Amino acid sequence: MNEAPLPPAAARGALLDAWVAKRAEIARLEGEASELLAARADLFDADVRADPQHRDMIRRSMIAEYSAAGHISKTAAELGFNDAAALSEFFPALRRALRQGDITAQHVRVLVAAAAPVREAVLNGNLDAETLAVYETAALTIAEHETPARTRPHARQITAALAGESIRERHARAASERQITIRPLDDGLALLTAVLPEVYAVAIMDRLRSLATAVAATVGPDARPEFVAADGRTRREIEADTFIDLLLAATPSEALGTGLDRITATVQVTIAGSTLAGEDDRLAELDGHGPLHPDIARDLARRASGWNRLFLDDAGMVTKVDRYTPTTAMKRFLRARDQRCRFPGCHTPARRCDIDHNEDFALGGQTEITNLSDFCPGHHALKHPDIDAGHRWTAHQLPDGTLRWTSPIGRAYDDRAPRRVMFV
Structure with a gap:
């Protein structure tokens, strides 16, 4: 049977x-x-x-x-x-x-x-x-x-x-090991390798991505994350072209669009207040990557136009954010708390994510910290109401800040808010 x-x-x-x-x-x-x-x-x-x-x-x-x-x-x-x-x-x-x-x-x-x-x-x-x-x-x-x-x-x-x-x-x-090397490849290409302090490498990549995003926006309204409609270049190709342009021309050329010289790199660094003040030399944290030498962190803080002060509980979780230069308080809190996309396993930085209502605003979801999270564009799209219910995901925030995603087949996957480094 x-x-x-x-x-x-x-x-x-x-x-x-x-x-x-x-x-x-x-x-x-x-x-x-x-x-x-x-x-x-x-x-x-x-x-x-x-x-x-x-x-x-x-x-x-x-x-x-x-x-x-x-x-x-x-x-x-x-x-x-x-x-x-x-x-x-x-x-x-x-x-x-x-x-x-x-x-x-x-x-x-x-x-x-x-x-x-x-x-x-x-x-x-x-x-x-x-x-x-x-x-x-x-x-x-x-x-x-x-x-x-x-x-x-x-x-x-x-x-x-x-x-x-x-x-x-x-x-x-x-x-002392920082260096630039070149190795010829096939088909007229070469591999240019830069060994740099991590914070500067992260900043360089962030600026290239930001520049590529701006270029894609100038090419045409049909530009997508994968391809640029007007000339067919991928975002990776634009990043490579921008890298060449910046090194050889010092500033972005007209071919890449106007106004790109105003786009700067962004990195997120956590440093103890006592270290910032020079009272000790505790390691700082390059968020999402790892330890950062305190001298570099202090130098970055001196150059920053503003910075967040984080209040942590005993477990190292962010409970409050204060900032000395005005900005949107909720956005600052979410960027500081989430650090990256809150879908399980994703590590796209929060600065490249969308702030999402976990419970849809149109369905009564409130605009408050307990109902907001950072999602990258790819994972944000999983919740879109225009997706058939048989393939749509939902996300619900638990009291401790954990995001509980529920898949179309009813499976639950938790993503805990990342703990900050504890300076001990």
Whole structure:
């Protein structure tokens, strides 16, 4: 006897559940693969003990074989061995979480990399060995509920709180590595690489995007986020053209439209009031990215026309925003609280998002903080009333600021408002 077909929503839900289960299975297999790399690393140690003068060649040979057998790059093989060694030696809880499918190999890569200053400080005797366990516990709590991209800035915040002095030293050393390089590619292209302090790299990218947006607006009314109607250039192409124009002509040319010289870069930085006043040298925070050297943060604050004062509760959540130059209070609060798009997993900066009524204004939703959030254009569109109800999402804000999205098949997904760095 044939079973009755599943209703459309149930069918979609069943496929989603199967996909989530398969992803967890993949993570568990990644954990098993990491264990195999760790076991191979133990054999490497034994080989080196037997022939120490050829340590480098023995490792290069091992990496080359795994790269060839796995059809992966040398760099990927090296990173795999490094992560496996870190899990085996320093991070037992992360190791268990990966084996259980609670986090992915991408999470491990992010967490191990972010922990480098803590590991360095422990090895140098500047921090107790137990500090690594503190980092691991705090970072894993984030990773189990966030994407790798969102986990990274949180992990870097934790590292900054635990090993701030080490990070300041690393930043000072790394500043001497800034450089511009060029490598020819095929078809008349070349790869121009700039290694810069992160805050300036973020600012450069922000200005290029802002300029490209302004150019697209001047091309024609049919311009879309993906393509510009009049000449067919993508936004990435416009950004590249603007980059060339700015470097070679110093100011935007007429070909890119008028008035672009008034568009400036925007970055969002959080700094303790005592650090801003020069009373201490606590690390600041480049929101959405990670720690920022206090000297750079103070310099940015001196140049800013205005800045927000944030009031935090004991958990590091924004409770109030004050600003010394006039602007719209609600917008300031939301930008400060949300930092990025409030759809689960999205990390589009709040400055490029739309402020949305979670409960539609036309349906009685109030214009108040408890009913407003930042959504990027792509995720904002998921709630549009002109979308068929069978494909429309809804969002509801809980008392603690968490956004609860409900999918067309009735599944709920929570997005917690990001906590700010606590200067301790």
